[in-house]
Amino acid sequence: EEYRNFLNDEKVKYLRNKTNRKRVGGFTTLVDGGTYTLGPAIEQRELPPIPALADYQLVQQLKLLKLVAEEVNKTRKSRLNCWERESARTTGSKRSPEFRQNVIRRYQRKSSSGKSVKCQVLDEWTTLKAAEDSIIAAHIWKASTRGKDLAEFGLRERDVNSARNGLFLTKGIEDAFDCQQVCFLYNHIQGQLILWVADSTILSKTIEGSSPPKNFSDVHQRPLICPPDRLPFRRLLSWHARLTLERRKEHVPVADYTSEYDMSPGRSRASLDPITQAIDDMVEPGEDASVSGEF
Template identity: 35%
Template sequence: MEQHLRKLRISKIKELDIWPGNRTQIEQAEFKDQLIVKYECGHPNQHTIKCMVLNAYFNRDVVRASHIWKYCTQGIGLTEFGLRYNDLNCYRNGLLMYTSIEQAFDRKELCFIYDPFQAKLILKILHKGDDGLMNSMILDKNDLKLYKNYTQFKDIDGKSLSLPKNVYPFRRLLNWHARCAHEYAKTKKWISTSDNFDDFYDLSDLVSLPGDDLNEEDII
């Protein structure tokens, strides 16, 4: 399977680049609740949940339960990555992110790159420059007043995703999103054509990765 995935390169990007997808306006409450429990993002005040990027709590309605492999695909394409159709609604195919971060992820303006030596997923902003994200506030005006959180996108560049120990989203899917996002960013001239990163599957040959990247039901 890994040899197959190494060959899944530029020739497949157009076919399997699913971002941005058709956005789901109504969230699946069951999926969101699953993410809150598995990623330990709940709060005694049940009206607030944690954004996994900002590592801060906000009202439930402004933290999106985002499918990494978009819900609108109905799972088509997951088998290319050794996953199953029903992995679409697995918690490992989801992230909890403040709305503007989730939108930037979907637009391929930022991505997450796995660092196997730190065992962390690191956020990388791709849309830089004068018209980019870096100096933009993450919270909208109403939330700025409510939470007094003045974090800008430049403050989360290089920040690690907040995760419980040895609990990971599907890194193979985040890796593919990052690869598609890099190719897109190069066409938009946001980044240099020489800006690359190590493939998740190449790295997995070099180091022991904590947590199997398949669905936990497959772990024997």
């Protein structure tokens, strides 16, 4: 209703100004506060000064601006949530063998004999043959996006196929990550990323591809194995975690959980709950979006 009234007021102002215009050849256009008539000569007729807004009008405009900002934020979140779109998920037949080898090499997941590999969470040896179907080189930012919108995170479109945009995960864990049922947080004390089961309804379920079979309760808060100098793009993991915890907040066992996404450098750390603190720690001191250190 406020927005409709605002538009009506603007329409009345426009019609009033249009009625009072005088043409001297050429055409007339509005620029800022005055009317400029273009023709053989250019002349300007100033409009009457706009009266100052009353307090209640200022309050109305501030409310409107807040509503617009909230709507823009919702639209941005939806646009940057590639995990909620089924079409963005990559099937096994579409995965790149080269990307798989780059991810395995980056996170040092292959045995010295070259005959077996390990998931970054379960960390158990699996033969190369068995791992073809049970352990997936997953894209964090989905491959089907072709890197669209990565610029929002300080990355390039081609970084969608960077090994830093990959994780080597058992199939069931990868599926849960894509469905925003699990995410990765940063344990500041231990200095490592950990898997967080955000959807408590899957805790008792068996992880597809695990051998011997394991449930999600067995991997809750288990570390993501990465060499110290070879972490994934943490800003992408942080964004995924925020959206996941926001979507699953009814299942998050932290009473004062908050999921407000704040890109500003002056975050007030004292007011953050443990989970939000873990997300913020993940993306500082700022090298998270760096593209240096690639193979």
